Amino acid sequence: MLSSKAKYGLKAMIYLSRHEGRGPSLIADVADSERIPKKFLDAILLELKNHGLLSSKKGKGGGYVLARPSSRITAGEIIRILDGPLAPIPCVSRSAYRRCEDCQDEEACALRAVMQDVRDALAAILDNTSLADMINRTATSETVLNYDI
Amino acid sequence: MLSSKAKYGLKAMIYLSRHEGRGPSLIADVADSERIPKKFLDAILLELKNHGLLSSKKGKGGGYVLARPSSRITAGEIIRILDGPLAPIPCVSRSAYRRCEDCQDEEACALRAVMQDVRDALAAILDNTSLADMINRTATSETVLNYDI
DNA sequence: CTACCACCCTATTGAATGGGTAGGGTGATG
């Protein structure tokens, strides 16, 4: 299950992608627009900045901007920063591998094999979906709707 | 992330699959063999029984047995019982749909589309992997190992 | 140069969840 933190983080990053090239956005604007508690969002954006996904500018006229083009920031990155590894159990995680205490033989573990598949499927989706992709997908469906009307 | 509860539950169910047709197994045996805290496993198996995946017999010679053939119990079922819905956010859950409070328009939600994909991928794997499948997979890889040696 | 603005940081809080334990009840064998 995705935490509220990660959900808010993703929504904020999508917001910032939609404002790409239009200068910095205020935390307050993002919070209002996406209905996120402001102080909470404050902490989330700071964390994303400290991991290099955002740049910020202080003072009047300041705010947050994407540190890279929206096509080069993936959902997977954001989720890993805010919620930790994608893998359902640590013994199949690439980014944070840890052996199972209670497991005798990893190779023979029937559970591990399935969880391996789950991890791979998650990574295949989330690491290959950029912010730009997410926006385009819904933009397209909106266009389709417009044509229909 | 899979909880310990679900992990233990899956391991216990795998154990019971391996003992299919050999009469009931004791909680204590499963707990020892899989290194699961006994009282905790006690509660887990009870829950799985109450959801119809296990049958039990009291008294001497009693214990737990699968309520259905291992080929007809899936990992997805077990995880849903012990950890709740597979979906990363409630607004894409089939079994426990709930609308996002902070979401204006579900159809236009860029996040929802990705999470939909994630949910589908998870379900595709977990609802199509039975206990029997899990056992066979590792049994095969063991055989391959034996041939190599 | 000073007022203001908006990000930055630390600490706290309250509720929920996760993981597990205690202790006895119940009903079937034998």
Add this chain to the structure above:
DNA sequence: CATCACCCTACCCATTCAATAGGGTGGTAG
């Protein structure tokens, strides 16, 4: 009727989650 093994209720502790408080810091503008 004793024993065995599941059944049930209640409780506990630590951690995480979600959010808030309150002030610090550094730019900008006039």
